[in-house]
Amino acid sequence: MLDVAASTESPKSAEQVQAIVAAAGAAGRRLEIIGGGTKRGISPVVASGVLSLAKLDKVIDYAPEELVLTVQAGARLAELEKLVAAEGQMLPFEPPHLGKVLAARGKTTIGGAVAANLSGPRRIRAGAARDHVLGFAGVTGRGEVFKAGGKVVKNVTGYDLSKLIAGSWGTLAVMTEITLKVLPAGRTETTLLFFGLDERRAGELMTLAMGTSAEVSGAAHLPAFAARRPPLKADLATTALRLEGFPGSVTARAEALLLRLRGFGRAEALDAAHSRDFWRHVRDVDVFAGDPRPLWRLSVPPAAGWQVARQASGDALYDWAGGLVWMLSDAPAAQVQAAARALGGHAGCWRGGERAFAPLDPPLAALSGRVKAAFDPLGVLNPGKFG
Structure with missing residues (x-):
């Protein structure tokens, strides 16, 4: 270069x-x-x-x-x-x-x-x-x-x-x-946060939410490692679902979604301003800024996303309901790429590697x-x- x-x-x-x-x-x-x-x-x-x-x-x-x-x-x-x-x-x-x-x-x-x-x-x-x-x-x-x-x-x-x-x-x-x-x-938005779920359980929640009529416009999971980092600083693993639109519609859809997901524990709702801030950080992967490890971007079937970090030995953030995985890992490139292929996807090293x-x-x-x-x-x- x-x-x-x-x-x-x-x-x-x-x-x-x-x-x-x-x-x-x-x-x-x-x-x-x-x-x-x-x-x-x-x-x-x-x-x-x-x-x-x-x-x-x-x-x-x-x-x-x-x-x-x-x-x-x-x-x-x-x-x-x-x-x-x-x-x-x-x-x-x-x-x-x-x-x-x-x-x-x-x-x-x-x-x-x-x-x-x-x-x-x-x-x-x-x-x-x-x-x-x-x-x-x-x-x-x-x-x-x-x-x-x-x-x-x-x-x-x-x-x-x-x-x-x-x-x-x-x-x-x-x-x-x-x-x-x-x-x-959207005139407004809210984000429902579920805490303490492991990757598999979070994947199940996001898959279920995406299959409802709630029109979820964002679904992400931050394991405890990622959730604890600035700027989020959450104490537990955090699974987030975003709803956007007119105020009355957002409220009604959120209530219906919470009822459908009641088996995953209690949820907290973010107001519009905090919801926008949360998703901006997820979008830009801010929680991984400054970490010296190679940064991988993996695209896999959403239902399989939760398996990536276990197979490739890394710390991950899951977006797109599990279909997009950002992962920090010192594992050999061949191991990460093989894990993605085994799940039906592909992987690229976007920081800290020779070839993406x-x-x-x-x-x-x-x-x-x-x-x-x-x-x-x-x-x-x-x-x-x-x-």
Whole structure:
């Protein structure tokens, strides 16, 4: 990975991005693509230059009445959240700000969140980041400018390249502009907290809650190790369920859910302000910031999530009703990845390891290679990100 200050090009327009990428391809150079740089340490690339989108940070169009937001890829996530909140709206996929837990400088950008397909606790109800990208503009590794999708919710013309680009980590194209679907924010929220449950019992509670009509929008479990850490500082393991919406609806759904879950013990309810604060810390994995151990991110079937830490010898935080596991572990990478595969999922080391992404199975690797060749045949963009 390169020193940003020494070799960064920071274009101010899509045309300048196109010129930089085209020149790099012609010269046989490789580029590291960054936004705020908060995720640079995740599978560092081997490149001869850095292309930063930090100056492509404008809001191009925001139509609250149409629930559509178009921005440049380098727009700061925190600023966009404030912008839509002022209109009583939200980014539905609740993208995390991981700079603190990844010990990184810089501010998270919307382009980085979409490129990594990062979603927060609301993923279990609202869907992933890729589900809310209506369209984008970008530059391929060939140096070609292109657009995909549109600025209306019902645009279904052509291939859905938005879902391909989301999660590609900048290896296929440099996004310069993104159009997102936003949604009305809940008028209020509450979080029901259950204490003292072990991982298995907490998994059972979350599975049961997700199967009810309560419309749970967040389900997480913090074992005692995680719950005791700042900023939460709880005395016991904590299992949390979030409900959002109109006040009367939230109250009625909470009462019905508590009745359904009465076998799991007494619960306490957080008011709206404390609920928002709690889920912000869960979203950003703040409880693991500063711990020197490698940080793993595992995606597994929710019902199997509680088994991960036992099989991989680590301390975990469970989000997405158990489907997303953040784990601190000194176990060998092969052991953690094998545990995830045995449960039907996958794992990546996001801090403290050389490679974040495990090798793909041969059929998927071949397919991925063909897609990469179509967009970036010269390997200009983020070379080596996936190994």
